[in-house]
Amino acid sequence: MTAGSHKPLPNPNSTGNTLSLDFGGSSVKSVVLSAEGSPLSEYCIEEIRYPFSPDDMLAKIDEHAQSHRFPVFRVTVGMPGIVRDGVVIHTPHYIRPAGPGSPVDADLASQWNHCDMKSAIEDATSWPALVVNDALVAAAAVIEGAGSELVLTFGTGLGIAFAVNGRITEHIEISHAPSPLGGTFDDVVGAINDPATDVQEWSLQICAVVDALWPMYRWDRLYIGGGNSMQLSDTARESLTDHGATFLDYEAGARGGVRAWQFIP
Template sequence: METTPDQLKILSLDIGGSHIKGTILNAKGELQKAYEKVPTPVPASPENVIAAIKKLVIDFPGFDRISVGFPGYVKEGVIKTAPNLSNELWKDFDLAKKLEEELGHPTKVVNDADMQGLGVVRGKGLELVITLGTGFGTALLYNGNLLPHLEFSHQPVGKVKSYDKYIGEVAIEKEGYKKWNRRMQKVFEVLKTVFNYDYLYIGGGNSDKLTFKLDKNMKIVSNADGIKGGTRLWVNDLIPESTEKAVKAKLK
């Protein structure tokens, strides 16, 4: 029997520099099981990461589609860069195709910040989503639709090679949270000037380490908020247009 859109179950995966996380979502973006994670393997080669994913999901309930957030530049499911993993080993690796072969279900792969953005935005105006984790991720959406992904984290800042190095995990370990917070205040000023966003969402494992007051149009979001993006990757394709608005409303 063919699965109808409202019966859809989606395996949603978030591949990070330190952990690979996963859960099962329904068509409304609701978790169907607890969020689980395994350490990101070292070296983080495609083969090792896929093996870790298979280990993670071995006891998961059934699913029909797969959504993956990946920490790098992704084009039509193919990895172009993976700066916080084993970068050269990932170049031009078709992760969507390989996971579809290994797990047996249609798969979509996008940048991890893009997937989180789909899960947290209000869908009104220009919205910027950033992730503060091993590196620095960004996603830009207009009226709820993803705009072309920009690897803003690779831009140089001051005397530092990139934003990844300036405010990523390495910077925290080297400089401490007090100096990192001062740097984050400077970064927010840059983001306001460059993007002129209507709203900014801040996710990632280090977002709760911010100690200064945020502007009224800034909000810290959790992984649980962002995981809904795994459903939204499929909503437009699989849900009839007549019900699409209702489903999107329930995802907010």
């Protein structure tokens, strides 16, 4: 996919509705938000079908915009991987034609890596676009803006975002770093997607992951979300809550689509 000629765009900070999409490894969630950030539409959740190319993402954005039937002024896209200034430096799942965990396809990797997704969306829609790592949008939905706040999402892998006094810091893909439990943090968190994984053992490992992250971040507040956070055992949830964790609703990844324009440079 190549972006076309860039069209003049309206001021992205003017009043208007925002189409917010949360692209994950297995599904995409979307909602239309008012200028104040309130949901105007129902949340739409749809399975991602692989292979999934940049053109497929553009088509999916258009489909969701049409399905919500609300006028849209701008679009926020959260997606897995390293995204800088709207350019996808690397995305771990969409470069695999059979989905997360399958072998990488060289052609898909060439389409995704260094793809200017922001410009592609703006050229296709004429809407101002914000394209960032998906955990950052979830963080924008929940941070209070004072002190240090860490947001962890447990999905296909580990999503992570950090904010200090309301400033969401540059995204660093800690999820690909070696875990003290073996493999990467992504491997540990994503193990629950294997039906053979013991939920109790996995839950204990998630608590160990949180403990391992403490020396790196020393947060004042901790938020935990993502679809697989709901699979944590009651004991693990109680332990994490006792240590100050707040659990997020499933829609946080899309709900931050308006605040993301304020908190993310």
